[in-house]
Amino acid sequence: MSHIEIDEQRCKACYLCIDECPKKLIKVGEKVNKLGAKPVEFCDPKGECLGCAMCATRCPDMAITKVFRG
Amino acid sequence: MSHIEIDEQRCKACYLCIDECPKKLIKVGEKVNKLGAKPVEFCDPKGECLGCAMCATRCPDMAITKVFRG
Amino acid sequence: MTLTATKPEGKVLIKGNYAIANAAVIAGCECYFGYPITPQSEIGEFMSGKMQELKRAYVSSESELASINMVIGACSTGAKAMTSSSSCAVSLMQEALSYATAEELPVVLVSVMRGGPGLGNIYPSQGDYNQATIGGGNGDYKLIVLAPGNVQECIDLTYKAFYLAHKYKNPTMVLADGLLGQMMEPVTFGDYPYPEVDDSAWALTGAKGRGRRVIRSYAPSADDQCVFLNKLYAKYALIEEKEVMYDEYMTEDADLIVASFGSMSRNVKSAVKIAREKGLKVGAFRPITISPFPNKRLKELSCSAKKFLVTEINMGQMVRDVRLAVNGKVPVEFYGKGVGSMIDVEDLVDKIESLIEV
Amino acid sequence: MTLTATKPEGKVLIKGNYAIANAAVIAGCECYFGYPITPQSEIGEFMSGKMQELKRAYVSSESELASINMVIGACSTGAKAMTSSSSCAVSLMQEALSYATAEELPVVLVSVMRGGPGLGNIYPSQGDYNQATIGGGNGDYKLIVLAPGNVQECIDLTYKAFYLAHKYKNPTMVLADGLLGQMMEPVTFGDYPYPEVDDSAWALTGAKGRGRRVIRSYAPSADDQCVFLNKLYAKYALIEEKEVMYDEYMTEDADLIVASFGSMSRNVKSAVKIAREKGLKVGAFRPITISPFPNKRLKELSCSAKKFLVTEINMGQMVRDVRLAVNGKVPVEFYGKGVGSMIDVEDLVDKIESLIEV
Amino acid sequence: MATQVFKVPDSIIKDMTYGFCPGCDHGVAIRLVAECLDELGLKENAITATSIGCSVCLYDYLDVDSVEAPHGRALAEATGIKRARPDKFVFTYQGDGDFASIGLGESTHAALRGENITAICINNTTYGMTGGQLGPTTLLGQVTTTSPTGRNVEYYGYPIRIAEHIALCEGTAYSARVSLDSVANIRKAKQAIKKAFEYQLKGLGFSFVEILSTCPTNWHMTPQKAHDRVRDDMMKVFVPGVYKDVLQKV
Amino acid sequence: MATQVFKVPDSIIKDMTYGFCPGCDHGVAIRLVAECLDELGLKENAITATSIGCSVCLYDYLDVDSVEAPHGRALAEATGIKRARPDKFVFTYQGDGDFASIGLGESTHAALRGENITAICINNTTYGMTGGQLGPTTLLGQVTTTSPTGRNVEYYGYPIRIAEHIALCEGTAYSARVSLDSVANIRKAKQAIKKAFEYQLKGLGFSFVEILSTCPTNWHMTPQKAHDRVRDDMMKVFVPGVYKDVLQKV
Amino acid sequence: MEKSFIIAGFGGQGVLLAGEVLASAFMHDDKNVTWYPSYGAEMRGGTVNCQIVMSESEVSSVNKKEIDFVIALNDLSFDKFLPRLKKGGMMIANSSLVKEIKKRTDINYIFAPVTKMAAELGNVKMANILSLGVLAKASGLISVDKLTKALDTVLPPHRKNLLPKNIEALNLGFNFQPALV
Amino acid sequence: MEKSFIIAGFGGQGVLLAGEVLASAFMHDDKNVTWYPSYGAEMRGGTVNCQIVMSESEVSSVNKKEIDFVIALNDLSFDKFLPRLKKGGMMIANSSLVKEIKKRTDINYIFAPVTKMAAELGNVKMANILSLGVLAKASGLISVDKLTKALDTVLPPHRKNLLPKNIEALNLGFNFQPALV
């Protein structure tokens, strides 16, 4: 099943990925990471992720470290 | 009558003016100047000079200091 | 941090960089040319707004090479002109400074030191004492170099730099460091305290009603050049005679004199105070002009003091000048560190104690 | 003047500039980058043909800033690389030299001095002693500087420059002057007399089968920088201990020692000979490494000699180093002139006599 | 089975975190460079001369050999490297200030000489590292710390179009401008970088990619707004495209 | 009565003799500059920043105020002069090495900024003063003291077309290339210089004239042959023409 | 008498401004004073701090090893500057972000939830000024009046509208009652 | 023993080359020697000269005030270097271009029309080498053999064809009989 992996410690909370996701599966999380930022979380209860890697391609910080398709 | 004036001490003997003169009125002289060069001389016995200033325009050293026409 | 009004009333709290910039404006600086570099970029930032507001010249130059040569161009017309920069970027100005000295132009340059060598880092440092006082330009030449010890002096010496540069037609540098550039202190600006220097006898203004003027460093013959150099060095001797400035604290009866320059001297003075309270006969000496260097006064002091300690945030630069001035009369020790914040007062006191005990 | 064969047999008569260039080729110089300037352009001219013939790297660079940075790039791969230049143009290399020192790169630079400051002129001069030994790069750093006194030494010290640069990973300069660059003398080349230095532990070659390598001068923290500087200065101490070279002539019993460097020393030696013939107890001292400076030996000599005379074609530069070494033990006089041909032997003899009489 | 369609490139140093500000496209550009190094198998043969600017710590991100050049001199150093070791893959990654302000001479001459190296230049219309001053690419009207009332022609003159300047040099094999404003353009940017790298591998001469990029911090914009600005303002003045391609008439 | 149709311009220093070699066109170019200064009445209001090269002694020829700039920095100094004294007429007279090699950064940025000054650049395909080394404009195949077997692309890359580069800068008002190979072209050259000066007087921005010129000494040619070379070889690569004119679409 | 202060927190928490206000207040109180910011990596992010030294005679040193008062607006700053407090010095910590742990027993602590208090006041960004109020009370070295005057000097003209709210914050801080330790 | 020589003339008269040949001959004769050219204004024109110092021990100084032998190939050089000759020194002047005036009486003169002689030999440019022959005879310090060997070393490969003619010139110079003074 398509999905992504996020490295919370790398996320700088620019939130560019949120807009990018065609399915709006990325959300601002609650935790604060060591950079003092609130990293995003992948939230795909219905398994809608397309594995399109739009988010990872957009992410400036390689915080979305892996994208799987299929 | 059209004529030119040559400053012998300035002439570097490049002889560019010689070719330029449409009437071939400029010749290599015999004297050696303080630069160690043989300056050109204006030689217009028949009064052929056009006052075209081709020579002076070409001269890199302003050794042809004056051109008169008419 | 807001930009200060040009001539603020009374005391204001201000960063060293802004203090320098505003002082330059008050001194009548007509042209600023600069390229950013930490820790002095605020100078150019301040100037960009203020100079335009005042309809004076400001250029964001493409490099420090360009900046300093723009200053030379402006100065050749007699204008008050300046640039400011830091360390590695001041290295790029060496050729032009050598030219400006040979051309006897009133260039004003503010250098705010950071850590070196190379890119180094942006922490405070005093590693460019050599660069300022000896330099890497070619040939024999000297800059006038003024080293402020606090923010008030950043102002006073910026005024003075413009004055001396024009009075002696010699490039003049204000040598500060990252700490001075970045810190705030209450200061007063007052008016530019010096007379305007008349430059009408040499400035390029177009050859109207007079023969052309040529400002150049090229000497076609070796003999011409020797004559020129002798004249130049006579000028330097005059400047040394007239313009040397220094600050002393309890040196009269001191056995040990601690010498330092710039922002390091604040800590030295404090350490001397503490040492005195402990009954140690210590004094502090601070050259304000580091070029010309207060050789004469140090020589005098070497008759009364038994030892000198030179302390700098570098691997030992001013210490050479102190040694040359003292000329072996008494020992001259060095205590420094490569780069970073100033040496702590406590450590200085310890060092003083260790030297007096010996 | 024809270009010499790469390794000519026996004695050849050759110009200093060509001698340096050919020695560099024999030393295995793989890359030459340069921009012309009188009086050293022959070096680049020779290299342009020879390096292409040997399929080595040669670039007519767009400026001296580019040249020296190309050398840095080449050296970062462990290559033997060099540039050559003169005075005002060497001023432009100060930033890069400071970087190269911080990056510990084996840069070789030949500087052939002409008159300064500024454009100055192309006559011989020794006005860049300060530029070479102290420099205007930022921060604390030192070059190794070798000062040949004749054309044979131009060769020998070019060999040595490549060796020392690589052995100590420190920029190394051969400091000649217009006279040495332009004169001819019979010399022999021989083979490059030093072992090849292994640079495989640090050179950039692509991170194949190992972690990446980073050559940098940027120190993110002040503490890192202090550690680095201490290491660097320990290296300089080692170089001073091991590599100092100087030349002495009749110094053992000399009352007066005349110190000079480079091509000035030929005249000094001759003057000393004449003075000795007149019964004057004079000796000659010549540092061959002017950085590191032979402090130790001069200190020793200051115990036996009663006076020093330093003579240079500048307004007094090396004299500071001599004074620092002698440290007030005996007087150190200066006798120089700004620029032009070396001081005549007869004038030197007069000066010596005047000093001994006093 | 799910197949992995995105990963952190091998040429990126393990477990590093960029020092860039949130939303700064330096991060994207470096990743693209790393991906191209990966795909062309260049990591172990590459040497880079790093520049001074926000990219100065490139050596903390990219797992390749590198030497730090003084501000503006990256292409001189790269020239030295390539001439000394013509078998190595040599590239620079520079800011627009580094490349086109203080380094314009070195940059242009490397192109004129046709040095067989690749230069990537990040155009973010400001000097990022020193706090957002006016640089050679600052747009007319743009407010920076040294153009507090906006870039006016009178005091500051005009911005430089870097890719066009480099395209004019006869030694240039490839000169392109790309943008990182959108995912589609990021993908195009990668193709341009890859082509530039390939041209070096083919020995065609100087290859160059100018990358339009964000500096949210110094633009005082959110990452989102910053990307809108790239699209709405920058791309109008700095039009993306291929300005020279020796293998293809442009 | 005969009327005088040619004289030594007033802006030329009385009784000087050029230090140039026989047949060197520097002499023509400087005379043209002087004629334009005369005709526009600029002599007493002009300031020039001189460059380093065979033209270094400009101040011994032209009767105007001048300051000697370090090699390559004439346009930085001219910028300083003009900014300090905008009412003065400011120009530079530089060699191609000075302008386009070591000084390319300063030259291009002066054009980008649209400095209201005029630059004249003598292109003689070599560094004349230092003895004829390969410079930024040396033609492919040309033998110089640093290209003993001729300029090859591999080691030296390509020459720069200066007028085209300057034309690309948005602050440039006028950029032209002229030649001194013939009397007709000398007359055209003068028109170009005059136009460049007039554009400055009109405050239009940066104006520039590149002048194709001889260096018989370093080309090892007679003055005659040298002028043939300008026509036969140089003008093919460096095509004369107006490359930018803000008052006229080119 | 000489006293040193460090104000530290995340970038964006306004620590440099708070420091400037404090320094300015001392200036208005005719003290000698210096203000010195941390300016570290040229890159953004991480913590920011500034050090203020107030003295009745000349300031002895701008950047001191040992500090009298620390205001820590976040936990990183708390950890970083705790060791630098003098014996008997005072740590004023933002308990909204800092855990109330007392590793050192030779200093005094005030834990004040300044972020929360500022949020309640209407703007979380005023935590910095609010903490100056706490400091004023705890140190007795500066009056709210002088701080108010300083605020007036330091706020740029286009921010003057924030003055009343900030004065409220100052007073709120001044009147804060720390839990008795 | 140390002797100094100046060879001077117009640019184009080959004085630097002649100097190099002389220096090279001394080298082949196992002497120490230095050659030092005038390199003045970067611009062309004017006179050129070089100074050669030959010594049996180390050369004491490359650029001497007082000279033993001067070869003046034109009148400017004659005027310029006459004052620099040592008492008892020798001036060898190209009487094709130099007027035979003896301003100094404390030196020796040889006036040889080397330009004319070279022209007669077939190439006016060989006046320089011809004058070396004159010098060899007059000074007795160097043999024609060594000068010939030097010529062979100094001439570049593509000029080797000029060797025979130049040797002729050397000999012609050596056999020149100056008018008795």
Ligand SMILES: Cc1ncc(C[n+]2csc(CCOP(=O)(O)OP(=O)(O)O)c2C)c(N)n1
């Ligand atoms: C010689 C020199 N001048 C100035 C600086 C200061 N400096 C560091 S980075 C930089 C500009 C960086 O801007 P850019 O190249 O556009 O890169 P960015 O930071 O925007 O990515 C400057 C001016 C320096 N380090 N060295």
Ligand SMILES: Cc1ncc(C[n+]2csc(CCOP(=O)(O)OP(=O)(O)O)c2C)c(N)n1
């Ligand atoms: C910094 C510096 N580098 C090099 C030189 C040496 N130099 C003097 S003139 C010149 C080149 C002149 O060539 P160009 O500008 O083309 O003018 P030209 O002499 O051909 O008229 C050079 C390299 C110098 N004076 N300063």
Ligand code: SF4
């Ligand atoms: S784009 Fe990357 S850094 Fe930005 S919010 Fe998403 S995961 Fe975090």
Ligand code: SF4
């Ligand atoms: S062109 Fe001028 S310099 Fe040349 S020969 Fe004619 S007059 Fe003389």
Ligand code: SF4
């Ligand atoms: S300052 Fe600008 S360019 Fe630099 S890291 Fe931040 S956003 Fe990126």
Ligand code: SF4
């Ligand atoms: S060297 Fe060339 S450019 Fe210079 S004066 Fe002679 S001919 Fe003219």
